[in-house]
Each structure stands twice: as structure tokens, then as C-alpha cells.
Amino acid sequence: MVQVAVQPERQARRKLGGRHVRIVAGVAVSLLFLFPVFWMVMTSFKQQVDIFTTPPKLFFTPTFSTYAEYLQRADIVRRLINTVIVAVGAGVLSIIVGAMSGYALARIKLRGAHTFGLLILLSRGVPPIALAVPMFLVARKMGLADQHITLILAYCTFLIPYVMWLMRSFFVSLPRELEESAMIDGCSRYGAFFKIIVPISMPGLLSTLIFSMILAWEELLFALVLTNRFASTMPVAIAGIAGDTVNGANWAALTAVGTITVIPVVIFALLVQKWLIQGLADGATKG
Amino acid sequence: MSTVDLINVRKSYGSVEVLHGISLHIADGEFVALVGPSGCGKSTLLRMIAGLEDVTSGEIMIGDRVVNDVAPKDRDIAMVFQNYALYPHMNVRDNMGFALKQRRVPRAEIEARVLNAGRILGLEALLDRKPRALSGGQRQRVAMGRAIVRDPNVFLFDEPLSNLDAKLRVQMRSEIKELHQRLGTTTIYVTHDQVEAMTLADRVVVMNGGVVEQEGPPLELYDRPRTAFVAAFIGSPPMNFLGGTMVDRSVLELKDGTRLQLPAPDPQNRSRVTIGVRPEHFVLASDGWPATVSIVEPTGSETQITARLGGHLIRILVRGRTDAKPGDSIRLTVPADLMHMFDSASAPEVAATEDA
Ligand SMILES: Nc1ncnc2c1ncn2[C@@H]1O[C@H](COP(=O)(O)OP(=O)(O)OP(=O)(O)O)[C@@H](O)[C@H]1O
Ligand SMILES: [Mg+2]
Numbered sequence: 001m002v003q004v005a006v007q008p009e010r011q012a013r014r015k016l017g018g019r020h021v022r023i024v025a026g027v028a029v030s031l032l033f034l035f036p037v038f039w040m041v042m043t044s045f046k047q048q049v050d051i052f053t054t055p056p057k058l059f060f061t062p063t064f065s066t067y068a069e070y071l072q073r074a075d076i077v078r079r080l081i082n083t084v085i086v087a088v089g090a091g092v093l094s095i096i097v098g099a100m101s102g103y104a105l106a107r108i109k110l111r112g113a114h115t116f117g118l119l120i121l122l123s124r125g126v127p128p129i130a131l132a133v134p135m136f137l138v139a140r141k142m143g144l145a146d147q148h149i150t151l152i153l154a155y156c157t158f159l160i161p162y163v164m165w166l167m168r169s170f171f172v173s174l175p176r177e178l179e180e181s182a183m184i185d186g187c188s189r190y191g192a193f194f195k196i197i198v199p200i201s202m203p204g205l206l207s208t209l210i211f212s213m214i215l216a217w218e219e220l221l222f223a224l225v226l227t228n229r230f231a232s233t234m235p236v237a238i239a240g241i242a243g244d245t246v247n248g249a250n251w252a253a254l255t256a257v258g259t260i261t262v263i264p265v266v267i268f269a270l271l272v273q274k275w276l277i278q279g280l281a282d283g284a285t286k287g
Numbered sequence: 288m289s290t291v292d293l294i295n296v297r298k299s300y301g302s303v304e305v306l307h308g309i310s311l312h313i314a315d316g317e318f319v320a321l322v323g324p325s326g327c328g329k330s331t332l333l334r335m336i337a338g339l340e341d342v343t344s345g346e347i348m349i350g351d352r353v354v355n356d357v358a359p360k361d362r363d364i365a366m367v368f369q370n371y372a373l374y375p376h377m378n379v380r381d382n383m384g385f386a387l388k389q390r391r392v393p394r395a396e397i398e399a400r401v402l403n404a405g406r407i408l409g410l411e412a413l414l415d416r417k418p419r420a421l422s423g424g425q426r427q428r429v430a431m432g433r434a435i436v437r438d439p440n441v442f443l444f445d446e447p448l449s450n451l452d453a454k455l456r457v458q459m460r461s462e463i464k465e466l467h468q469r470l471g472t473t474t475i476y477v478t479h480d481q482v483e484a485m486t487l488a489d490r491v492v493v494m495n496g497g498v499v500e501q502e503g504p505p506l507e508l509y510d511r512p513r514t515a516f517v518a519a520f521i522g523s524p525p526m527n528f529l530g531g532t533m534v535d536r537s538v539l540e541l542k543d544g545t546r547l548q549l550p551a552p553d554p555q556n557r558s559r560v561t562i563g564v565r566p567e568h569f570v571l572a573s574d575g576w577p578a579t580v581s582i583v584e585p586t587g588s589e590t591q592i593t594a595r596l597g598g599h600l601i602r603i604l605v606r607g608r609t610d611a612k613p614g615d616s617i618r619l620t621v622p623a624d625l626m627h628m629f630d631s632a633s634a635p636e637v638a639a640t641e642d643a
Contacts, residue, residue, distance in 0.1 A: 177372035186389030
């Protein structure tokens with residue numbers, strides 16, 4: 001009897017202690033991640049003279065001049081638009097192809113399907129730089145160099161395997177009888193997938209889509225190699241500024257453009273965070 | 288409504304054959320139960336009828352059409368799964384109406400049929416709920432509703448009650464029976480519970496290891512089991528088995544040397560025989576086989592006695608009450624027509640009542 005009474009109390013206390021540890025750890029990790037971002041944003045509002053003071057100034061007169069300058073430049077605006085096109089294009093294409101192939105891997109009995117799936121995943125082991133140059137040569141031959149579609153397809157090469165495997169494990173965790181029931185109720189395999197499986201998997205699909213879009217948004221290497229002027233993206237712009245050291249590093253420009261690149265992602269993440277959290281949690285309990 | 292015919296149906300997974308040639312004729316409107324121990328191939332057979340598994344060889348016919356290569360959606364069947372498989376993103380109404388919507392039935396008619404099924408199953412108040420907001424029994428009812436709105440040729444049930452608690456199971460069992468009497472749709476019902484099979488079905492098919500052991504009306508299986516397996520499987524509490532050698536055409540010698548005078552001679556004059564007697568068929572008498580009572584379990588309407596007979600533990604069920612006490616010596620007789628005889632070779636695994 002005594003033990004029964006003591007046990008929950010001790011458990012509660014341990015739980016409470018665990019909670020404190022979790023909060024502290026969470027704050028520490030967040031600080032670790034956010035500090036560089038904070039530094040970037042702060043630097044972007046400084047004038048050149050403030051940037052190089054030692055020790056660094058935390059209080060200074062902010063200036064918007066760098067933002068004003070870069071947001072007016074046609075090439076930056078153009079690149080922002082390109083980044084949106086490419087990230088959305090690559091995200092949507094990879095979720096469609098990846099989810100369908102993930103479903104096939106999860107459910108349809110095909111000889112060698114598993115080996116095939118593994119090969120696709122293993123292709124991710126090839127360093128991207130080894131692929132970028134051949135891709136560029138192929139794209140140029142086909143007259144597709146410096147086009148959005150080229151970059152979208154290039155991103156799909158690493159996004160599709162990722163989406164495919166993520167969604168495969170999601171689909172595997174769904175009871176098979178759902179589709180079987182739909183197929184008895186009058187659906188074809190496609191019908192069962194689109195009418196039953198897709199709606200049920202919406203949170204998982206959306207969170208995967210969001211991650212894919214973010215990966216495409218920040219990708220540099222392929223963008224650097226495959227695009228030049230017309231279709232190049234924000235990370236390329238940042239790299240350009242970083243590489244332009246004729247007058248010493250232009251930190252204000254670098255951090256301002258960096259901030260401009262990050263802001264849409266943050267806004268987007270805030271808009272979809274409900275889906276994101278729900279999607280991640282669903283995956284955890286069903287997997 | 289429709290007949291279902293299985294003609295020498297076989298199923299292999301890779302090189303392993305799990306169904307070894309099943310033939311069955313199911314009449315229009317008949318309620319057939321497939322029973323058998325776990326892994327005997329009941330679900331596989333049902334899923335083949337539904338079109339969810341390929342047929343390795345043989346033919347499956349629904350009505351007069353061979354459906355081996357017909358997609359599930361074109362077989363006009365409805366199936367209730369063990370886990371119900373309700374569509375979690377649709378409410379009860381849409382779950383039940385889904386199949387009709389797929390068949391482009393006019394909206395008003397869908398509504399009417401869903402309402403009607405909802406009324407039959409007592410689901411009217413729940414039509415707007417999502418499956419996750421339903422209890423197990425309610426989900427089961429929705430799964431049934433989804434099948435009956437279809438008005439299909441054949442109902443297929445795969446252990447639909449096994450996720451329910453005992454009381455609800457008995458209740459749903461009578462509801463299913465009533466439903467079948469009302470709708471008269473050909474029904475194939477898979478269960479591993481022989482009581483369910485016996486009480487529901489017009490005909491019971493006992494399967495074992497991928498073959499049909501015996502089929503027939505429930506009471507025929509009870510009265511005239513052809514194999515020891517069927518004898519052991521049908522009936523509760525299960526039949527007692529006593530194996531030994533025949534020292535005379537009608538005297539059985541058990542392993543410990545006890546000799547039992549059988550009420551009837553072995554017509555086949557075998558040297559080794561296993562006899563089977565159902566617990567309720569033993570008669571306490573002043574003369575007969577000697578046994579010693581070890582446990583007495585009265586339930587009021589009947590009394591179950593566990594007794595020791597020549598090294599075997601046997602179960603005896605007597606109507607009403609008895610004054611037998613543990614340690615008492617009793618004498619048992621069996622009416623000749625209620626004693627079953629099997630080849631000892633075919634009855635090795637049913638020696639479960641043997642005292643080890
Ligand atoms: N996909 C499969 N691959 C290989 N073997 C299978 C597969 N599905 C079923 N089997 C085998 O087929 C046999 C019959 O299985 P089935 O599911 O039909 O049994 P069951 O009679 O329904 O049993 P239970 O009462 O446990 O549901 C089993 O031995 C099983 O191992
Ligand atoms: Mg089964």
C-alpha cells in the first residue's frame with residue numbers, strides 16, 4: 001500500500017526534473033542554432049565602420065541602406081523569384097513522383113523492387129559535385145543550361161529518393177486493408193491511392209513537401225554549376241558577394257542578402273507550422 | 288445474390304503451397320462458415336474469393352462467371368475485415384456511401400440507402416462522426432453497414448467479431464444472423480471460433496492445413512465427424528479421446544492395461560483404435576467403465592466433472608446436479624450410437640486429454 005502511494009509521487013518528481021532538463025537543453029540548442037542567425041541579422045543593419053570594431057558593438061545606429069540597395073537591384077529580385085520557382089517546382093514534382101514510387105515500393109509486389117529502391121537510395125552516396133558537371137554538360141547539349149527546369153530536375157535527383165523512402169515507411173505503417181477495402185468498394189489501385197491513401201497521408205505528405213522545398217531553397221552547388229544568369233538562385237547571389245573580395249569582404253551586403261534569403265523560409269515555416277508539427281507527430285506515432 | 292463455386296483452388300506463396308485444392312459449392316443465399324485453426328488458410332481462401340490474392344490454379348466462380356482475373360471492384364462483393372478498415376478521414380455517412388459513390392449512384396439514393404442501413408444497425412445518431420470517435424462495437428457496425436448498403440452478390444466476413452469483448456460478440460452474432468435472415472445474401476464467414484460457426488451458419492466447412500476436412504450442416508459435423516480432427520474441433524467442451532489396442536472386436540485395452548468393454552464392436556476390426564466420446568454423452572451408471580472423480584465444477588444448470596480413467600483425464604458433463612465428490616469412484620457408460628471410433632494413426636494430436 002505504501003509503495004503504491006510513493007511510486008506515483010516519485011514518478012511525478014522525476015518527470016518534473018526531466019521537464020526542467022528538457023527546457024534547459026531546448027534553450028541551449030536553440031541558442032546554439034540561433035546565434036549565427038542573430039549575428040547575421042545584426043550585421044546586416046550595420047554600417048561598414050560598425051562591422052569591424054573590436055570588440056563588436058551590440059548597440060549601434062541601424063541602417064537600412066544595404067537592404068535598400070540590394071532590394072532595388074534587378075538581379076537580386078530576379079533571383080528571389082527564381083528561387084521561389086525552383087523550390088516550389090522541385091518540391092511539388094518530387095513529392096508527386098516520390099510519394100507514388102514510395103507507395104509502389106511499400107505495397108506492390110514487383111520482382112526486384114526492393115533492390116531497385118535501395119539502388120535509388122544508394123545513388124545518394126555519390127558526391128553531388130561528381131554529378132553536377134556531367135549534368136551541366138548534358139543540359140548544355142540539350143539547350144537547357146541556365147533554365148529553371150534544369151535546376152528543378154537536378155534537385156529532384158536528390159529529393160525524390162528522400163521523399164520516396166520517407167513516404168514508403170509512412171505507407172507501410174498504414175493498414176493494407178484500407179486500400180483493399182477501397183478496391184472492393186469500386187476503386188482501382190490508383191483510385192484507392194488518391195481517394196484514400198493520399199488524404200490520410202496529408203500531414204506526412206505536407207511536412208515532407210515543406211522539407212523538400214527548404215532543401216531546394218538553400219541549395220548552392222547545383223545552382224552554381226547549372227545556372228548562370230537567367231535561372232540562378234539566391235544562394236548563388238550570396239556566394240557571388242562572398243567571392244567578390246576586390247574591396248575586402250562586403251559583410252553588410254552578404255548578411256543583408258542572407259537575411260533576405262532566410263525571411264521567406266521563416267514566414268513560410270510559421271504559416272505551415274501547424275501542419276509541420278502534426279505531420280511529424282503523426283509519423284512518430286504511426287511509425 | 289449469387290452462388291459461389293470453388294473448383295480445385297490452389298494457392299502457393301513462392302514454392303510453398305498453402306491451399307491444396309479446395310472445392311466447394313455455395314448455394315444462392317446460403318450462409319457458410321469457414322473454420323479451422325490459425326494458419327489453415329481461411330483468410331487466404333476468402334481473400335482469393337474477394338480478388339485480393341491471385342489464384343495459383345483452379346477456378347473461382349461467382350454466379351456463372353469465372354472471376355479468377357476479375358478485379359475486386361468488378362466482383363460485386365462486400366467484405367468486412369477483422370480490423371474494420373474504416374476510412375479514417377470520412378465520417379460514418381461517407382464511409383457507408385463510399386462504394387455507392389464509386390458506382391455513381393445518384394446522391395439522393397445514396398442518402399436513402401445509408402439512412403436505411405443506419406437504421407437497421409442503430410447508427411442513425413452517429414452518421415456524422417469520424418471512425419476515431421466510435422467505440423469498437425460501433426466501428427464494427429459501421430463496417431457491416433458499409434457492406435449492406437452495397438446490396439452485393441456475396442458478403443465476405445473475415446473474423447469480424449474477434450476484436451470485440453465476449454458479451455458484444457454474442458450480441459453481434461445474433462445481429463449478423465438476423466441480418467442474414469432479413470437480407471438473404473450469400474455469405475461466407477471466416478472464424479476460428481467453432482461456436483460462432485455452429486450458431487451462425489447453414490453449413491460449416493472445417494479446414495485444416497490447407498484442405499477441407501469435412502463440410503456439412505453444423506449438427507451433422509457434431510453428430511458424425513469423419514475425422515478425429517473435426518471431432519476435436521467441433522463441440523465445446525471438446526470430445527474426449529481414448530486410444531489403445533483392441534484385444535477383442537469390442538474390448539479396448541488402454542496403455543495402462545485398463546480394459547474397456549465398448550458398447551459396439553469396431554466394424555472395421557482394426558487392431559489400434561481411438562474412441563471419442565463427447566463430455567455430454569457419458570452416462571453415470573451403476574456398471575460400466577471405472578473412473579475416479581478428481582474435480583467437480585457445478586454451474587447450476589449442469590455439472591462438469593473431470594475424472595481419471597485408465598491414465599487419461601476425461602471430462603464429463605451431466606445435466607443438473609450430482610453428489611459426486613473428488614475421490615469418488617464412478618462408473619460410466621456410453622450409448623452405442625454416441626461413441627465415435629477413429630484410426631489411431633489419424634488422431635495423434637488430439638490426445639490432448641491424455642494424462643502426461
Ligand atoms: N503473403 C504470404 N506469404 C507467404 N505465406 C503466407 C502469406 N500469407 C499467408 N501465408 C501463409 O498461408 C497460410 C494460411 O494463412 P491464412 O492467413 O490464410 O491463415 P488463417 O487460416 O486465416 O489463420 P488465422 O486464423 O490466424 O487468421 C499460413 O501458413 C501463412 O503463413
Ligand atoms: Mg485469418
